[in-house]
Every structure is written in structure tokens, then in C-alpha cells.
Amino acid sequence: MTSKFFAATTSGLVALAMASGAFAQAAAPAAAPPVTHGPALTGVCIFSSQRAVAQSQVGKAVDARLKTIIQQVNAELTAERTGLDNEAKALDAKKATMDQNALEQQAAALQVKANAWQRKGQLRQREVEATEQKQLARVYQELDPAIRQAYQAKTCSILIDRESVLLGNPAMDITDQVVAAVDARIKTLTFDRERLDQAAPGAQPLQPTTK
Numbered sequence: 001m002t003s004k005f006f007a008a009t010t011s012g013l014v015a016l017a018m019a020s021g022a023f024a025q026a027a028a029p030a031a032a033p034p035v036t037h038g039p040a041l042t043g044v045c046i047f048s049s050q051r052a053v054a055q056s057q058v059g060k061a062v063d064a065r066l067k068t069i070i071q072q073v074n075a076e077l078t079a080e081r082t083g084l085d086n087e088a089k090a091l092d093a094k095k096a097t098m099d100q101n102a103l104e105q106q107a108a109a110l111q112v113k114a115n116a117w118q119r120k121g122q123l124r125q126r127e128v129e130a131t132e133q134k135q136l137a138r139v140y141q142e143l144d145p146a147i148r149q150a151y152q153a154k155t156c157s158i159l160i161d162r163e164s165v166l167l168g169n170p171a172m173d174i175t176d177q178v179v180a181a182v183d184a185r186i187k188t189l190t191f192d193r194e195r196l197d198q199a200a201p202g203a204q205p206l207q208p209t210t211k
Helices: 016-023 049-055 057-094 100-153 175-185
Strands: 044-047 158-161
Touching (some): 044 100, 049 057, 049 100, 049 175, 057 100, 057 175, 100 175
Parallel strands (some): 044 158
């Protein structure tokens, strides 16, 4: 019964470790052969938003907080899954001596709990994703004035996204200046996980698993 019972519920324990990818995707690239650049183009500047988020103190702080939230969510789901596993095993042990109607009733009740657990895992996944999106937007808000400041300081006429440029003269890149300016102004943001179940009027709250 146990393996069959959980066959449809394993997705409840979501793979949340990927959630903070937007803050980690600008990892240092593999070493490449040196390139000889042409002269820097006057008025043309380059900026890497990914690198600025990943290397700024506020971006690192948000990434660390997201990872903590992910660990908390997975701990919550794992504990409830263990409780459901134990209930299923206990029911398996009693099925030879239990009345068939009583067995079916308890199995149905356990299935309801497992379905609720799976929905809860899906909800937590959406909450973590919503949290990441909201905090990433906040980091970009903090970057914006620093980008404008660096743009004006270098007398840029156009600013090109580094992720859309295969190669470019580093002298035209203002990312480091932006990161330095942001680090001088802000180093962290405070936030908790978004609660989507509280945002839906009339929604029935998920009940914790009875152990």
C-alpha cells in the first residue's frame, strides 16, 4: 500500500533548490583565451545586470535569505511527508487484521492528507518563486540610480546589455562602478516568504498533517 499510496504524491516535495537561480546565474565564466580588443567606442557603454545582482552585497544578501527560506520550506514538507509515510506503514501493518470497510475509510482519509500535502508543496513552490521575483525587482530598483549615475559619469550616449554582447572592450563596461555605488548605499534587504494562500479571498487554508 505504501508505495502505491505515494506514487502520485512525490511531486509535493518540490525541488526548491533552483529557486534562487536569478541571483546565482552570473557565476564567473570558465577561463577563456585572452582577446585583443579594438579601441573603446566613445559614448558606448556596457552593463551586466546579472553580474551586478550576483556580485553586489544586496544581491548576495537576498540570495542567502532565499536559500534560508528554501531550507525552511523543504524542512516543513519533509517533516509532513515523514508523518504520512509513518501513517501509511502503520496502516499496512494492520491491514491483515482490520475490517475491510474500516481499512478503506482510513486509507481514503490518508489519501486526502497526501493530496493536501502535494497541493501544499505546489503552493510553497509558487510562494518561493513569487518571493524571488519580488525581491529581484527590489534589487533592480536599488541598481537603477547607480546605473544612471555611472552612465552620466562616463558620459555614455547608449547603454548596451552585456548579456546581448558576445565580446566587448572592458573599458566600456560600467558594471563594476554600479556595484561599488550600490554597495556604498545598501547591503541587505529584509523580507519573508510571500504567502499566496492568504491572498486568495475565500480560499480554504491547508491543514497541517496530524501525526
